[in-house]
Amino acid sequence: MARRDLSSRAPLLLAAVIVAHVLLVSAQVGTAGGPSLLRTGIVGLVTRLQEGSWLAAGVLRSIVDGYVALWHVREENARLARDAEALRGALAEARASASGTEGLRALAGVRASVPWTTTGARVVAGSASPDYRSVTIDKGARDGVRRNMAVIAQGGVVGRVAIAAASASTVQFVVDRSAAVSGRVERTRSEGIALGNGDATLRFEYLSATADVQPDDAVVTAGLDGIYPAGLALGRVVEVRRAGPAYTRVTIKAAVDFSRLEYVLVIVSPRQPDVAPPRAGAEEGG
């Protein structure tokens, strides 16, 4: 009976839900306050489940990877029987790499080279929606992680902490459509704002008409946004379009491969460095 009542009032429910959503969105737009208790509660709760599913997916992936690797090794063995020992070595290396030790080693190298206090974190879940480019990490407010702290990885800037729950945080990538970073062309010191495109690229805007930007120029953070320290690698210019003196489109390919993130570093102390920060692209190998 109650179900029939609910069903007959479905159009009213729809209207109520639409109005509630509009009010909810309106209440959050233009406020400078931090994330709501509701949001941090949801992140804290769901992250536990996400961590479990991420681990399960990792096991599944390693089984598939292991099977594929085994298949390749067998093929190689058939063709190059004399190189069996070398192939075993390669397989061991692939296994070590699959278990994430390589990523950890690389991150330890980055940690030693940056002049800020950082805390390492593991990626425990990807984005819950294709509309957002973000990941969840296993460090939160309890570990000293706060909202708007910069997050870096081996290649350069990853993004910022968007929500810090008790023991997990959501990191918004710099390539998210609603992300923005103040950037600087390393070669010419020309400054602009890099805005996420939602894929692996950013568009560089608010450039002066007299700015000199060329393809393959390295772009680093300018440190003017109050989130990212200056000098961190953001990416490289891959496209420059001009109409007369004005730039119509400058596209940057992000320095970090966001699809392969396993470990990241959160800059917990954004104090001004005493020594020069690492050069842009230093980890990119060219």
Added chain:
Amino acid sequence: MKTALGPAAFLLAAVLLQGVLPGAAAGAFVDLVLVAVVAVGLRHGRVAGLASGAITGLLQDALGGGILGLSGLGKSVAGYLAGVAATQFIVAGAAARGLVFAGGTLVSAAGFMGLSVLLGLRRYDHPLLEAGSQAIANAAAGVLLLAAWDFAPSVKRWAEAAAERRRKRRSFR
């Protein structure tokens, strides 16, 4: 209450599964949560579709770090319309189902993109292309999901019959 547990578990599974999809490949196009919302709307009616869209949208916004309600608005309407479509039309064939999933995706995308652009939060260079490609991907995923859903009882019956045969064989020995 008991009938709500199944769809709730199904939706939660979709949220978790979306989180483990590789971002650069499938995760960037397929919205498994939206697929699940439309599937719930088709199977359980417009109220269930509406509620599941609102709740999962809220979850996605909270987890993604966006403004709460942005995803929920479009998803609620998509879930509701899927429920309406299920009662007004025969949505049994793959083509009809694909159309409902694609339509639901377009409605959801219109809500999300529309609000985002209206509030100046995001900019889309090719909104129609993006919504269209996601609609195709979601339609394919949705059709496969419902086909598996239809096939599940047959598999269950087959598994039960096989277990029964094994039990009889064992007792005969």
